[in-house]
Amino acid sequence: MKLSQIIAPILTAKMIGNPNVEINGVEVDSRKVKAGDLFICLLGFTVDGHDFAQKAVEQGAVAILCERPLDLQVPQVIVKDARFAMAMIADLFYQHPSQKLKVIGVTGTNGKTTTTHLIEKILADQGHLSGLIGTIKMKIGNEIVEAKNTTPDALLLQQSFAKMVKVGSDYAIMEVSSHALDMGRVRGVNYHIGVFTNLTQDHLDYHLTMEKYRDAKGLLFSQLGNTFHSLLEENKYAVLNADDQASEYFQQITAAQVITYGIDHDADVKALDIHIDAQGTSFAVETFRGNIDIQLKMIGKFSVYNALAAMTVGLIEGISLDQIKQSLEQISGVDGRFEPVNEGQDYTVLVDYAHTPDSLENILKTVKEFAKGKIYCVFGAGGDRDKTKRPIMGEIAVKYSDIAVVTSDNPRSENPEQIIHDILVGIEKTGVDTNKYIVIIDRKEAIEYAVSQAKKDDVILIAGKGHETYQILKNKTIHFDDREIARDAIRSKRS
Numbered sequence: 001m002k003l004s005q006i007i008a009p010i011l012t013a014k015m016i017g018n019p020n021v022e023i024n025g026v027e028v029d030s031r032k033v034k035a036g037d038l039f040i041c042l043l044g045f046t047v048d049g050h051d052f053a054q055k056a057v058e059q060g061a062v063a064i065l066c067e068r069p070l071d072l073q074v075p076q077v078i079v080k081d082a083r084f085a086m087a088m089i090a091d092l093f094y095q096h097p098s099q100k101l102k103v104i105g106v107t108g109t110n111g112k113t114t115t116t117h118l119i120e121k122i123l124a125d126q127g128h129l130s131g132l133i134g135t136i137k138m139k140i141g142n143e144i145v146e147a148k149n150t151t152p153d154a155l156l157l158q159q160s161f162a163k164m165v166k167v168g169s170d171y172a173i174m175e176v177s178s179h180a181l182d183m184g185r186v187r188g189v190n191y192h193i194g195v196f197t198n199l200t201q202d203h204l205d206y207h208l209t210m211e212k213y214r215d216a217k218g219l220l221f222s223q224l225g226n227t228f229h230s231l232l233e234e235n236k237y238a239v240l241n242a243d244d245q246a247s248e249y250f251q252q253i254t255a256a257q258v259i260t261y262g263i264d265h266d267a268d269v270k271a272l273d274i275h276i277d278a279q280g281t282s283f284a285v286e287t288f289r290g291n292i293d294i295q296l297k298m299i300g301k302f303s304v305y306n307a308l309a310a311m312t313v314g315l316i317e318g319i320s321l322d323q324i325k326q327s328l329e330q331i332s333g334v335d336g337r338f339e340p341v342n343e344g345q346d347y348t349v350l351v352d353y354a355h356t357p358d359s360l361e362n363i364l365k366t367v368k369e370f371a372k373g374k375i376y377c378v379f380g381a382g383g384d385r386d387k388t389k390r391p392i393m394g395e396i397a398v399k400y401s402d403i404a405v406v407t408s409d410n411p412r413s414e415n416p417e418q419i420i421h422d423i424l425v426g427i428e429k430t431g432v433d434t435n436k437y438i439v440i441i442d443r444k445e446a447i448e449y450a451v452s453q454a455k456k457d458d459v460i461l462i463a464g465k466g467h468e469t470y471q472i473l474k475n476k477t478i479h480f481d482d483r484e485i486a487r488d489a490i491r492s493k494r495s
């Protein structure tokens with residue numbers, strides 16, 4: 001493709017040099033540039049991509065897209081907003097792949113990964129091939145690709161959509177993070193359905209206020225079917241949680257057809273008679289396509305919300321309630337979410353990805369509903385992330401567990417002691433007895449401690465890292481898997 005064709009939609013772009021140069025690929029990381037690429041310079045959070053333009057040219061880049069003129073010998077395109085330009089170029093270069101797929105975007109503070117997996121299962125059971133994009137992995141056909149971000153940058157995203165089209169996928173089911181929405185990673189994506197799970201505190205380091213956080217999530221709905229033209233060509237739907245206040249705002253800003261799900265408020269898909277025990281969760285559901293009873297293997301009221309959201313998507317896609325029920329009832333859970341580590345011991349060990357106040361509270365309340373013995377909660381908080389959630393999580397941990405084992409999560413560039421100190425502020429504020437909590441900085445030792453203490457019928461909840469198989473420390477990332485460590489600890493306690 002010629003450079004002039006790639007940049008044609010950007011009306012205000014300024015061209016320096018030959019616009020007819022042939023472009024073989026588009027790249028945003030100088031380390032990955034190949035001969036014939038167009039290199040896009042992005043002003044990052046840690047470094048400035050413009051500083052790598054020279055290196056990109058040495059690697060074979062034949063043109064540069066940037067926000068200021070650079071002293072280079074290859075053609076340059078100067079734009080006002082390189083991130084915006086990148087989203088537009090990626091969509092064009094990969095030939096508008098999201099228009100060839102039914103894209104289902106799921107946003108919300110908690111439950112995105114779980115809900116996307118439930119939707120994938122419902123669609124797969126009806127013979128559909130879905131690409132999956134999210135925290136745990138990216139899946140294209142049968143290929144699994146490691147994911148650095150929950151929602152990748154526009155270039156990788158559009159490239160992945162194009163691969164999904166190529167392998168014959170008819171759906172793409174993706175988590176849409178608030179960061180991605182705010183940074184324009186998903187700009188121009190042609191969504192068929194937008195799903196909202198919930199909005200509670202997280203990421204205030206980035207968004208600063210809950211209102212701005214909500215507004216970022218709102219971009220999914222304001223960008224969904226915002227013209228009558230697209231409504232006529234293909235129906236667009238916003239699936240909203242009737243029990244979450246933010247849904248009213250999302251309803252106002254979308255032109256898509258709104259379909260609600262909920263438990264406590266009136267909704268188009270509404271659950272009643274919920275019963276939770278250690279084996280699972282049962283409920284009745286009333287929908288615009290009839291009523292049915294469901295027995296989930298997943299536990300907790302929050303699991304009902306995730307199931308309702310996925311069910312609503314299934315109904316929109318014309319799948320029968322009976323078929324949706326069969327799919328949902330087969331799922332025992334998602335990797336690292338409420339995942340039991342079972343070595344035949346007489347106490348329960350659960351690994352979960354709760355890393356926000358709301359998810360920690362939900363998961364502990366759920367555990368409390370069936371725990372016969374003491375509850376241990378092993379948890380920490382991530383470094384270089386929202387600091388204000390730390391004391392709140394501390395407060396919640398001691399409120400709903402018998403022993404809180406405060407430890408490290410991914411400290412990243414921060415001092416682990418400082419993060420723990422922030423958590424302790426919340427714990428101490430509650431005035432709980434000092435024998436209700438213990439600090440063990442090393443996460444492995446913290447897990448081993450909880451296992452060593454557990455007696456018959458006790459429950460150990462290891463929260464925060466779920467499926468993660470690494471721990472990000474100041475200068476290195478090490479292999480770390482809560483499940484492996486718990487398993488070893490259980491075995492060595494027995495021997």
Ligand SMILES: CC(=O)N[C@H]1[C@@H](OP(=O)(O)OP(=O)(O)OC[C@H]2O[C@@H](n3ccc(=O)[nH]c3=O)[C@H](O)[C@@H]2O)O[C@H](CO)[C@@H](O)[C@@H]1O[C@H](C)C(=O)N[C@@H](C)C(=O)N[C@H](CCC(=O)O)C(=O)O
Pocket residue numbers: 028029030031041042043044045046047048049050052148149150151152153177178179180
């Ligand atoms: C704060 C943030 O979101 N940062 C993202 C951003 O990195 P950045 O802008 O800081 O990049 P940078 O390292 O400063 O580099 C700037 C530019 O120079 C280029 N460069 C850099 C070095 C070099 O040698 N050559 C080169 O060309 C880079 O490719 C980049 O284009 O762009 C990168 C590429 O897309 C992302 O991987 C990175 O996510 C980091 C890893 C991150 O941790 N992000 C979190 C906050 C995030 O986005 N989380 C959400 C999920 C949140 C949730 O809901 O739970 C997510 O969607 O993942």
Ligand SMILES: Nc1ncnc2c1ncn2[C@@H]1O[C@H](COP(=O)(O)OP(=O)(O)OP(=O)(O)O)[C@@H](O)[C@H]1O
Pocket residue numbers: 108109110111112113114115135150175197198302303305306336337338352353354355358359360362363466
């Ligand atoms: N609907 C929900 N409401 C509240 N908490 C939930 C819900 N679903 C899951 N959780 C809790 O949140 C944790 C994370 O769930 P999940 O990975 O599905 O969320 P996510 O939105 O993808 O998170 P992330 O933002 O890290 O990608 C789970 O381990 C569970 O403790």
Ligand SMILES: N[C@H](CCC[C@H](N)C(=O)O)C(=O)O
Pocket residue numbers: 150355381382383385409410464465
């Ligand atoms: N997507 C989330 C994951 C947090 C997981 C937790 N283990 C942590 O490191 O804080 C984030 O980047 O904020």
Ligand SMILES: [Mg+2]
Pocket residue numbers: 112113134135136150175
């Ligand atoms: Mg996720």
